[in-house]
Amino acid sequence: MPTSSGQPRIAELDVIRGFALCGILLANVQPISGGRTVEVSTGSDGSIWLGLLVEQRFMPIFALLFGIGFSLLLRSASARAPRPRVLLVRRLLCLLAIGAAHFLLLWWGDILSTYAVVGLLVLLPSTWLPRPAVAILGPVLLIVSLATGDGRFTLTAALFLTGSALVRYNLVDRLPQLGRGLPITTLGLALAAVPVLIWQTTLQPDDRAFSTALATGGLLVAAFYVCLLLVLLRTRLRPILQAIFTPLGRMALTNYLAATALVLTIVAVFDLQTIATTDVVLIAAAILTTQCVYSTLWLRRFTQGPLEWLWRWATWTHRPPLRSLTIETWQNETR
Incomplete structure (x- = not known):
């Protein structure tokens, strides 16, 4: 299925993004509730597992x-617009406005505004750099992030640049063709994550090394999750x-x-x-089940979500189609 920009969708990216969304909600239920002065219960075994795996x-x-x-859109826009970076500036400014509204009206923990700012200050300027420079700068910033304990701006910039480099070296396009080394990589990441997670359990949040252990463990577990998903997508579980x-x-x-x-x-x-750990799981499960059903039904009739559609409209400055072409074709044929 093509994307809204006309490029073929990479199915693996949609699955990984949806999976990540589930984990983000599971991690955010307690902080969002705490933003409304709700007392959050801690110290249970369940909260420990949330800390290690979520x-x-x-x-x-x-x-x-x-x-x-971002880089996939730049590649598409470069073939369709005379000034593709202006288009990306509009996209990031629109995201900044959405994030600011989310921050001011709903929750102080919004991440969209951070993404927009880092995108404007780091990701957009990096498009003028040669791809080897971007490929080197990403890991360098990653090391700086782990050394300084900055798990927000520096880490975000590092991962943005790493993702951009993956596109610029055409590695993302090869996701469906990844070979037999993927299961070995998945196993290696799991083995590497175990000692870091054990290390994390020995630390207190106010320990100087805690932020480093948390960030390092987070990166290893995140990479393990992605690789495991890619492995499972090559099995009979793919349709599910x-x-x-x-x-x-x-x-x-x-x-x-x-x-x-x-x-x-x-x-x-x-x-x-x-809010106990059980409540967190139940709330997240209820919301995600509702969203899964709603999203499935919505996408049967429309090409993208309502906010995705508005974001695209603001990006390209012309109203994109919302209804699915199959729906429109059927309606035209039955008139």
């Missing part, structure tokens, strides 16, 4: 995908994974913002004064 494990995936998507995660991934912006509103609504309606 917290800071999915944002790296999202950041990498953002860098990939696509049915669950692809609709979520194709409407990631809409679902990310809607999830914040839904969490706040659930907390307010049920007057939740404390």
Whole structure:
């Protein structure tokens, strides 16, 4: 299926994005609730597992995908627009406005505004650099991030550039053809993550090394999740994974913002004064199930999510089609 820019969709990216969205919501339920002065219960075994397998494990995936998507759009826009970088500036400024509204109206933990700022200051200027420079700069910033404990701006910039380099070296286009080394890589990442996670459990949040352990473990676990998904997509589970995660991934912006509103609504309606790990899982499962069904039904009639459509409109400055071509064709034939 083509993207809204006319390029063929890479199915693996949609699945990975949808999977990452699930993990981000699972990690964000407690912080979003805390933003409404809800007391959050901690210290349970479940919260420990959330800390090891969920917290800071999915944002790296999202950041990498953002860098990939940015460079894919630049590649498409370069063939269609005389000034493609102006188009990307509009896209990032629009994202900044969306993120600012999310921050001011719903939740202080918004990540979209950070993505927009880092995109304008780092990702956009990097498009003038030769691709070897981008490929080197990404890992360098990654090392700086781990050394300084900056898990937001520097880490985001590093992953943006890494994602961009993957596109510029045509590695993303080869995702469907990845070979037998993928299972070995997945196993290697799992083995590498175990000692780091054990190290993390020995530290307290106020320890100087905690941020480094958290970020390092997050990157290893995130890479493991991505590779494991790619392995599973080469098995009989592929149709199931696509049915669950692809609709979520194709409407990631809409679902990310809607999830914040839904969490706040659930907390307010049920007057939740404390939120245990079980509550986190139940709330996330309820929201994601609803969003999966809604996204699936929506995409049967429309080409993209409502906010994705508005974002594209602001990017290209002309109204893109929203209804699916198959729906429009059927309607025209039955008139």
